[in-house]
Amino acid sequence: MGKIVLGCIADDFTGASDLANNLVRAGMRVVQTIGVPDGPLGAEVDAVVVALKSRTIAPAEAVAQSLAALQWLQGQGAQQIYFKYCSTFDSTFSGEIRGNIGPVTEALMEALNTDFTIATPAFPDNQRTVFKGYLFAGDVLLNESGMQNHPLTPMTDANLVRVLQAQTRRKVGLIDYRVMARGEAAIRARIDQLRAEGVGVAVVDALSNDDLLRLGPALKGMPLVTAGSGVAIGLPPNFGISPSSRASELPAARGLQAVVSGSCSLATNRQVLDFIKAGRPALAIEPLRIAAGVDVAAEALAWAAPLIQQGPVLVYSTADSNAVKSVQGRLGVEEAGAMVERTIAAIARGLVERGVRQLVVAGGETSGACVQALNITQLQIGPQIDPGVPWCHALSDAAAGQGLHLTLKSGNFGSDDFFSKAFTMLK
Structure with a gap:
């Protein structure tokens, strides 16, 4: 090069x-x-x-x-x-x-x-x-x-x-x-x-x-x-x-759609609520159940399997600041965060293995964990969805040799309808 x-x-x-x-x-x-x-x-x-x-x-x-x-x-x-x-x-x-x-x-x-x-x-x-x-x-x-x-x-x-x-x-x-x-x-x-x-x-x-x-x-x-x-x-x-405009060109999008979110920001809270109010399927994961040894990732993937055939699904741990502090008080700040990140990353990989090829990830630390779980080493940067948030294209061993469209959204970024808008943009 x-x-x-x-x-x-x-x-x-x-x-x-x-x-x-x-x-x-x-x-x-x-x-x-x-x-x-x-x-x-x-x-x-x-x-x-x-x-x-x-x-x-x-x-x-x-x-x-x-x-x-x-x-x-x-x-x-x-x-x-x-x-x-x-x-x-x-x-x-x-x-x-x-x-x-x-x-x-x-x-x-x-x-x-x-x-x-x-x-x-x-x-x-x-x-x-x-x-x-x-x-x-x-x-x-x-x-x-x-x-x-x-x-x-x-x-x-x-x-x-x-x-x-x-x-x-x-x-x-x-x-x-x-x-x-x-x-x-x-x-x-x-x-x-x-x-x-x-x-x-x-x-x-x-x-x-x-x-x-x-x-x-x-x-x-x-x-x-x-x-x-x-x-x-x-x-x-x-x-x-x-x-x-040529700088942002990506391959054509295909495959199933999903959102995973670990952000606790006010903006992401609103985005989760907007997705739910639109009647789309969403599943909240509970940190205390993860800590108790429940295989929450397996539960989430079993829940998502039939639903992703019909449209995008959302798996999230998003909560308000008081709820987050309560969990941190029981588990510790670092362990609570790392535990949730690992679980969401496992869910993200499982979703891609099940055919998701358009994936939205919300939250900076969550995005890091998901990208590592998917063994992604490079991202080609594509068009902007909202200020500061583009669609990207990557290769992952979880995608069976196919390309994966991925967006990594900072918790504080994006309009309330970001999750729905992101997928509409790829059509």
């Missing part, structure tokens, strides 16, 4: 698809890999997104995995590196550990021998904006959006400068909305000023896609960019690439 121009490292699987989606919409040919590949891809692409499952692991392990991904991307000739994290800027939070976004950023900067980078999770298409360094989800501060109750990565502070400064030894600064409004030259001047002041990482305000498109040219030649997926819309022109 030819040398790639943009090498990306994502800290979870749905986030990787989110980033790849924005790059494809901007005209790049993109492949998403599951973990660090063993060798060259053997395909002509402009960008590769290496998907890691490092968002909620110990910082030292996240750093090691990210550096391994960097080494592989450098070996493919990547001209710029993009470290992608969630648009809610959350990562490992336990005891004295305050997150791994900062440690990974520091390690990548040192490996790339660069003294400056930017940081912004802004993604206006999904109502994630940054103003005066504060992250908003819709019209409210992040810590008032429901993210303060996240079972694994609660976000109780919306001030990104403060949050990031607690995670890094480098000085953190701000490129505010007034600078952004004045365009590339002003942004570059502010970067020069911050570097002179000893700032190593600058949080960037962004209120709209226009801000991100003004930011893009100012990042040309920067060895490392750290961001959510929004910044991606302004980078392809730096490499002489323009939008093209």
Whole structure:
């Protein structure tokens, strides 16, 4: 394959698809890999997104995995590196550990021998904006959006400068909305000023896609960019690439349809309710029954077997924050999450073995578990369903040699009717 121009490292699987989606919409040919590949891809692409499952692991392990991904991307000739994290800027939070976004950023900067980078999770298409360094989800501060109750990565502070400064030894600064409004030259001047002041990482305000498109040219030649997926819309022109519908073409869809969901986000709760209200078959799995030794996966597959012949089915563990905390109190936070992920992943594999070839997976950690259970190593990125969520195409040993259409949906993304809309789009 030819040398790639943009090498990306994502800290979870749905986030990787989110980033790849924005790059494809901007005209790049993109492949998403599951973990660090063993060798060259053997395909002509402009960008590769290496998907890691490092968002909620110990910082030292996240750093090691990210550096391994960097080494592989450098070996493919990547001209710029993009470290992608969630648009809610959350990562490992336990005891004295305050997150791994900062440690990974520091390690990548040192490996790339660069003294400056930017940081912004802004993604206006999904109502994630940054103003005066504060992250908003819709019209409210992040810590008032429901993210303060996240079972694994609660976000109780919306001030990104403060949050990031607690995670890094480098000085953190701000490129505010007034600078952004004045365009590339002003942004570059502010970067020069911050570097002179000893700032190593600058949080960037962004209120709209226009801000991100003004930011893009100012990042040309920067060895490392750290961001959510929004910044991606302004980078392809730096490499002489323009939008093209051919970048998102996938093989024709066929086979049965299903949804599995392990997300507890407010958005996914609404999507589950919408699916049920539409009269479609849905089965809730109970974590305490899994813990009691019941083969919940086998039960779910037996329930789904006759129903998937008639249309899409949903298997979910989605619940509100109080229900999640109750289960965590009995089983422990990590064990409760891992147990549910393993069960949903086993159900996903069983559904594919039974003929499902169009599969929607909701939840970042759930997506990681499902992709690994399906032994998927690469995803070809296709058309967008909703902002940040594309259909993909992959090969899995569970699919009997056939291709599998797959979408990995971040818990917070998608319209209320996302599950139904996704399948309609493939017809």
